[in-house]
Amino acid sequence: xxxxxxxxxxxxxxxxxxxxxVVRQSPLLDGSRKENSAEHSWHVAVYALLxxxxxxxxxxxxxxxQMLLLHDxxxxxxxxxxxxxxxxxxxxxxxxxxxxARLFGLLPQQQGNELLALWQEFxxxxxxxxxxxxxxxxxxxxxxxxxxGGGTWTENSVSLEQVFSRYGPVIKKGAPLLWAxxxxxxxQHFVGQASGISRQAS
Amino acid sequence: xxxxxxxxxxxxxxxxxxxxxVVRQSPLLDGSRKENSAEHSWHVAVYALLxxxxxxxxxxxxxxxQMLLLHDxxxxxxxxxxxxxxxxxxxxxxxxxxxxARLFGLLPQQQGNELLALWQEFxxxxxxxxxxxxxxxxxxxxxxxxxxGGGTWTENSVSLEQVFSRYGPVIKKGAPLLWAxxxxxxxQHFVGQASGISRQAS
Numbered sequence: 001x002x003x004x005x006x007x008x009x010x011x012x013x014x015x016x017x018x019x020x021x022v023v024r025q026s027p028l029l030d031g032s033r034k035e036n037s038a039e040h041s042w043h044v045a046v047y048a049l050l051x052x053x054x055x056x057x058x059x060x061x062x063x064x065x066q067m068l069l070l071h072d073x074x075x076x077x078x079x080x081x082x083x084x085x086x087x088x089x090x091x092x093x094x095x096x097x098x099x100x101a102r103l104f105g106l107l108p109q110q111q112g113n114e115l116l117a118l119w120q121e122f123x124x125x126x127x128x129x130x131x132x133x134x135x136x137x138x139x140x141x142x143x144x145x146x147x148x149g150g151g152t153w154t155e156n157s158v159s160l161e162q163v164f165s166r167y168g169p170v171i172k173k174g175a176p177l178l179w180a181x182x183x184x185x186x187x188q189h190f191v192g193q194a195s196g197i198s199r200q201a202s
Numbered sequence: 203x204x205x206x207x208x209x210x211x212x213x214x215x216x217x218x219x220x221x222x223x224v225v226r227q228s229p230l231l232d233g234s235r236k237e238n239s240a241e242h243s244w245h246v247a248v249y250a251l252l253x254x255x256x257x258x259x260x261x262x263x264x265x266x267x268q269m270l271l272l273h274d275x276x277x278x279x280x281x282x283x284x285x286x287x288x289x290x291x292x293x294x295x296x297x298x299x300x301x302x303a304r305l306f307g308l309l310p311q312q313q314g315n316e317l318l319a320l321w322q323e324f325x326x327x328x329x330x331x332x333x334x335x336x337x338x339x340x341x342x343x344x345x346x347x348x349x350x351g352g353g354t355w356t357e358n359s360v361s362l363e364q365v366f367s368r369y370g371p372v373i374k375k376g377a378p379l380l381w382a383x384x385x386x387x388x389x390q391h392f393v394g395q396a397s398g399i400s401r402q403a404s
Binding site: 010014018041177 | 232252349
């Protein structure tokens with residue numbers, strides 16, 4: 001006897017439990033440990049729920065939330081590619097596409113196809129919804145770094161210019177008003193760090 | 203100068219980061235550790251995205267998802283009340299109401315009021331959306347226990363009758379078709395356990 005629709009949905013829900021074991025580079029705000037991709041997905045979905053007024057254009061908040069709930073599940077197969085790792089984005093995209101096909105393929109066909117299409121829309125970052133979702137996915141770790149005194153920037157010796165080039169375009173494209181705030185935060189962070197260093201050196 | 207709307211929203215988003223440190227009784231499916239309330243909230247929101255066809259009545263899936271994203275944030279102040287702890291539900295409700303007022307009160311007033319109302323709707327469990335959300339919030343840990351060979355039931359010496367009485371009414375009310383599957387799982391689990399015990403004893 002074949003699997004019922006519910007069997008397949010439960011199979012998918014069991015499989016994605018593994019996202020809780022994918023550890024990201026970003027710490028919790030209390031610095032106690034690194035966050036994982038499941039709790040990151042929860043957090044950034046709440047960002048979407050609250051911050052839609054800052055989107056670049058008219059967005060369907062609920063579609064953005066759905067995208068963000070699912071955007072990282074491919075990491076179950078391929079892991080997290082940290083923004084500061086310099087890994088090949090072409091190889092990454094290929095691996096993630098295969099992972100998406102496998103994971104969404106666990107679902108009943110129509111549902112799996114619909115959610116795969118939503119994931120692909122996020123990846124392509126062309127629609128207003130996807131641009132805003134991508135912006136939030138970049139804004140959340142930036143905020144963590146700012147409010148943990150450097151976070152992954154300090155760990156990876158990332159410069160102000162690198163922060164601007166690695167986060168700026170994506171956040172600016174999807175949420176220009178949030179990027180304006182980020183510019184202030186980031187500048188203050190690096191200026192503060194530089195003055196701290198010069199104080200230490202003097 | 204007062205806080206801007208964005209200042210308040212960011213204050214809220216920073217505050218709820220703490221949900222990642224609230225540890226629940228339920229383990230991950232791989233048994234490696236207990237899950238926390240942030241990753242639980244993510245997981246159960248995806249349950250809602252996939253399983254709305256099993257709701258007792260017509261539901262607005264996106265409202266259910268929003269409820270589930272926010273339903274546990276009160277635990278930041280009051281912790282998780284485990285289903286098998288036998289704690290006073292009146293005291294719990296009072297503490298959680300105070301926590302909700304504090305947390306949603308961090309947001310701009312209108313947004314805070316809207317989301318507080320959504321949280322209260324979930325707690326009252328009277329609308330179709332809230333009944334379904336409550337059912338999923340009970341279904342997810344049941345599924346974990348079934349697929350980890352007992353989980354919190356084994357730890358707390360919970361009987362088949364207790365599982366039926368503690369999970370049954372809520373799941374049945376919001377998602378009767380899911381409860382039908384749960385009944386089979388739970389019965390099989392306890393029958394298997396009983397035959398294991400009798401085999402050990404013989």
